[in-house]
Amino acid sequence: MHIKNHPILGSCLQEPVTFYFNDQPYTAYKQQTVAAALIANGIRMFGLSRKLVQPRGMFCARGRCCSCYMTVNGEDHVRTCMIKVEEGMRVYPNLEDPEIRGD
Amino acid sequence: MEKSTIICRCEEITYEEIEEVISHGARTFDDIKRLTRCGMGPCQTKICMHLVNKVIHELTGLPFQDIPLPRLRMPLSPIKLETLATNSTSFYAVKSVLDELELEERR
Amino acid sequence: METEVLVIGAGPAGLAAAFETASRGLDVTIVDESTVKGGQLCQQTQIIRALPSIFQPMRGFELAKLLTNQLEDFSVRYLLKHRLIGLYRDGSVGITNEVDVFPIKFKKLVIATGAAENAIPFPKWTLPGIITIGAAQTLINRDFVIPGKNSVIVGSSDFAMDVALQLLDVGVNVKAIIEAQSDVLARDKEKVKRVKKSGISFYLNSSIVEARGKDEVSEIDIQLPNKRITEKVDLVCVDGGRSPILDAFYQLGCSFGYQGELGGWIPQYNEFFQTDREDVFLAGNAAGVSSQGAVIVTGMIAGVSVCESLRIIDNREAEKIRISLWRELENIESSLYPDVWQARINHIKSFKYPLLKNQFIL
Numbered sequence: 001m002h003i004k005n006h007p008i009l010g011s012c013l014q015e016p017v018t019f020y021f022n023d024q025p026y027t028a029y030k031q032q033t034v035a036a037a038l039i040a041n042g043i044r045m046f047g048l049s050r051k052l053v054q055p056r057g058m059f060c061a062r063g064r065c066c067s068c069y070m071t072v073n074g075e076d077h078v079r080t081c082m083i084k085v086e087e088g089m090r091v092y093p094n095l096e097d098p099e100i101r102g103d
Numbered sequence: 104m105e106k107s108t109i110i111c112r113c114e115e116i117t118y119e120e121i122e123e124v125i126s127h128g129a130r131t132f133d134d135i136k137r138l139t140r141c142g143m144g145p146c147q148t149k150i151c152m153h154l155v156n157k158v159i160h161e162l163t164g165l166p167f168q169d170i171p172l173p174r175l176r177m178p179l180s181p182i183k184l185e186t187l188a189t190n191s192t193s194f195y196a197v198k199s200v201l202d203e204l205e206l207e208e209r210r
Numbered sequence: 211m212e213t214e215v216l217v218i219g220a221g222p223a224g225l226a227a228a229f230e231t232a233s234r235g236l237d238v239t240i241v242d243e244s245t246v247k248g249g250q251l252c253q254q255t256q257i258i259r260a261l262p263s264i265f266q267p268m269r270g271f272e273l274a275k276l277l278t279n280q281l282e283d284f285s286v287r288y289l290l291k292h293r294l295i296g297l298y299r300d301g302s303v304g305i306t307n308e309v310d311v312f313p314i315k316f317k318k319l320v321i322a323t324g325a326a327e328n329a330i331p332f333p334k335w336t337l338p339g340i341i342t343i344g345a346a347q348t349l350i351n352r353d354f355v356i357p358g359k360n361s362v363i364v365g366s367s368d369f370a371m372d373v374a375l376q377l378l379d380v381g382v383n384v385k386a387i388i389e390a391q392s393d394v395l396a397r398d399k400e401k402v403k404r405v406k407k408s409g410i411s412f413y414l415n416s417s418i419v420e421a422r423g424k425d426e427v428s429e430i431d432i433q434l435p436n437k438r439i440t441e442k443v444d445l446v447c448v449d450g451g452r453s454p455i456l457d458a459f460y461q462l463g464c465s466f467g468y469q470g471e472l473g474g475w476i477p478q479y480n481e482f483f484q485t486d487r488e489d490v491f492l493a494g495n496a497a498g499v500s501s502q503g504a505v506i507v508t509g510m511i512a513g514v515s516v517c518e519s520l521r522i523i524d525n526r527e528a529e530k531i532r533i534s535l536w537r538e539l540e541n542i543e544s545s546l547y548p549d550v551w552q553a554r555i556n557h558i559k560s561f562k563y564p565l566l567k568n569q570f571i572l
Contacts, residue, residue, distance in 0.1 A: 003354040007379050008255045009271070013354050029354070036353030044338035045425040051115040055425045057338025059112070059150075061345035063243065064326055066145035066181065067112060067336075077145070079181070081345075084245070105420075108331050118331075153328045153453060153474070168468035168565055172456070172475055177296030179457040182306060189310045 002029065002040045019089040034080035034091060035061065035068045046070050046080065047094030056094075069094040110158065111151040113144020121155060125162050132156060132173040145181055148173045212315045213239040213287065215516055216303065218294050218458060219322035221249020222502060223494025223509035225277040227320045230513025232284035234522050239314065240286060241305055243293040248274025249324060250344070251502065253351040255379070256372045260542045261503040262510070270502065271351075277506070297461050318489050318516045321458050322509060325473060325495035328450030330364050333420040335448070339427035343373045343447040350380050358445025362430065363387045364418060365449025366394040368501075368546075371401045373447065378408055385441055386411040388418060388432055397546040421446065452499045462490050465564030471553035472498030480561045481536070482515035483508055491516055498557065500550055503542040511535045 005011050013029040020026070021043055028037030035058045038046065045055045046068050059067040063082040072078040072091050076098040080091070106119035116139045124138040132148065132155050135141050141155060142148040156170045178187070215231045217224045220242035232238040246252050254270025261267065265276070295311060296304045302313035327342040329335070339358060341349075343365070349357040361382055363370050366389040377384050387405070389395065392415050396402050406412065419431040419438065429442045453473040456466070464477045464485045476498050477485050484491050493512040494505040511532055518528035543551040 001356040003350065003356060003380055006351070006354060008269070009351065009354075032353045032355065036349055036355045039349065039357060040353075040355040046338070049112075049115055049336070054115075054336060055338055056112075056336060057426065058341060058345065059329075059336075060327065060342050061348040062326065063180065064146060064149045065112065069145070077181070082243070104331070105333050108333050109336055110331060112336055149326065150329055153450070154331055167470065167474065171566055172460075172466065175457065175460050177304075177461060179295055179461065180293065182295055182311075183308075186306055186308060187311055 002027075017085055017087040017089075019085050019087070019091060021091045022093070023090075028085045030084065030086075032085055033061075034070070034072060034078075034083055034085045034089065036081075037085040038080070038091070045093065048096070050097065071098070104158075110154050111139075111141040111144065113146050113151075114140045114142075116141040116151075118158065121158050122162060125159065130159065130163060130165070131171055132159070133171075135159075136173060142173060147175065211239070211312065213237050214317045214520065215239070215320065216241065216314055216316035216318075217320045217322060218242075218303075219249065219324060219494065219496070220244070220247045220288070220290070221322055221324050221494055221505075222251050222273070222277055223324075223496075223505045223512075224249070224320065224322035225281065226506045226509030227322060227491075227493050227513035227516070228286055229277070229280055229284075230510055231320075231516050232281060232286050234517050236517065236520065236522060238284070238286045239289060239316075241289045241292045241294060241314075243291065245290055247278045247288065247290070251277075253347050254372070254502075255351055255376055258502050260501055260545060262507055262538050262542070265503075265506075273502070294458055316489075317520060318491060319462075320491045320493055320509075320512050320516060321462075321496055322492065322494040322512075323455040323458055323496045325452040325454050325499045327448075327452055330418075330448040330450040332418045334423075334427075335418075335421060335446075337421050337423050337427040338425065339423065339444050340421060340446040340448065343370055343449045346445070346447045347373050347376060350376060350382075356380060356382060358443070359383060360385060360441075360443045361445035361447060362418075362432075362441060362443050363447045363449060365389065365451070366391075366396055366412075367449055367451065368396045368398050368401065369452075370447075370449040371396045371398065371405050373449075374405050374410060375401075375408070377447075378410075382445070384408075384410050385443065386413050386432070388413045388416050390415070390417045418446070452495065454496045454499060456496075459485065459490075459492075459496075462487055463568070464490060465568075466566040467557055467560055467564055469498065469553040469557045471547075471549045472500075472557065475566070476557065478561055478564045479558070481511075481532070481558050482518075483512035484515055484519075486561070486564065488519075498550070498554055500543055500547065500554075504539055504550075507535055507539040507542065511539070 015030040026041040214237040251270040251274035259267040459477045491512040493509040
């Protein structure tokens with residue numbers, strides 16, 4: 001859920017954007033990170049761990065733990081807690097190692 | 104600690120695995136890293152270093168000042184190869200990491 | 211790119227060091243991986259009282275704005291969304307903006323990279339919904355997102371007390387604070403009283419046994435001294451304490467010492483906040499985890515020392531200013547954290563005797 005009216009910081013969410021997770025549209029606001037935008041829309045599982053295939057999401061929100069890795073606009077292993085959400089952004093979960101051959 | 108507790112999130116190394124290599128003589132973070140892959144994932148010991156050092160302390164009794172830091176290399180955080188190998192000519196100050204290498208003359 | 215003073219980190223310590231140097235005419239460049247200036251202060255809504263005497267008590271984000279605004283009159287080069295990635299062979303630092311990597315040549319370097327949070331492991335702590343308390347504060351105060359409906363906090367530092375109150379402010383139900391020790395770790399007893407009055411249960415000598423959930427955490431088992439309970443939560447905030455971020459110091463070949471009360475391993479430094487590399491200074495939580503007011507003073511001391519080493523002010527004046535700043539630091543730090551203050555004094559006394567050297571691999 002977005003905090004439209006923060007008791008101390010006020011109404012700071014000004015510019016809404018539409019982004020896509022697994023091709024579904026969701027609403028977020030310009031200054032939010034991709035990870036925050038997903039959490040606000042109830043999406044907390046960002047991917048699966050490599051070895052034990054366990055659900056992973058955001059942990060440190062500082063760009064250190066790399067638990068929030070997702071595919072954003074075609075780029076794999078993006079630390080979603082570090083980049084801001086943009087209009088039309090396409091986000092996919094990090095379910096397995098990316099295919100690096102071909103193209 | 105419960106044996107199945109994950110200590111290294113990135114490589115999914117459990118407390119049990121770390122306990123085992125310590126019983127075989129591992130005493131520093133780097134020892135454990137080389138035997139289990141702990142610390143070799145994307146975060147490069149940022150999250151697990153503190154946890155592993157605590158486990159070493161608990162299982163060996165070594166005081167923390169005798170448990171050295173792991174050794175690290177550049178880059179300090181994940182970066183794209185594309186960025187490191189940049190050859191942008193639009194930014195005058197750009198210096199590709201490739202310039203740092205002495206590439207061998209091919210005969 | 212060339213600059214006289216390169217400051218890594220635009221948090222309170224970096225901004226304070228930048229002010230001391232830029233206001234005396236030096237060419238200053240500040241690098242920070244964030245998009246805003248002020249570091250962690252930007253997301254802190256609590257009132258901070260223990261500050262250097264030139265500041266009135268104010269909320270964290272107001273203090274961040276003040277520290278930023280006082281630099282407005284000086285031409286400081288800000289490189290936001292840039293980060294330090296390594297060193298070039300000629301000694302200049304490698305900075306990236308995610309598109310390019312480029313060197314910055316500096317005369318003096320001030321590293322104010324701050325501290326990072328420590329995790330608390332328990333079975334299934336990797337489930338989504340289990341985050342650090344700093345991450346919880348980031349979500350509510352920077353991104354304006356509710357992180358969950360029903361939560362617990364593991365750990366009881368002063369920071370945990372702040373975040374508990376801030377979670378309540380935005381309507382998150384904080385069911386309990388779970389502390390493994392026999393007593394609450396927070397030193398600000400007034401704040402602890404406020405948290406207790408809000409109805410949050412305190413479980414001392416307790417810890418999480420296991421977390422469970424399908425794609426995210428939905429319940430946890432807590433081991434109390436005489437029973438085990440299950441709580442339905444969708445958010446677990448862990449507070450394992452904080453440790454200085456040492457990445458940059460590794461690369462620069464600095465040596466390290468250990469002070470548990472300051473957060474563990476910290477770079478060796480003297481009373482000028484200068485490391486064992488003559489051109490590298492440090493400030494803030496990177497020099498030992500302390501309170502906001504204290505880290506501002508460390509930034510001021512480092513800034514003044516940089517000016518002295520670049521001969522902008524003479525030794526006598528620098529020493530005079532430093533003595534009064536060290537007195538401020540003692541005032542702020544020893545009131546609530548006398549053990550942190552003592553550890554800092556011990557660390558400086560052992561400057562010539564590092565425990566770890568030669569960490570840098572060529």
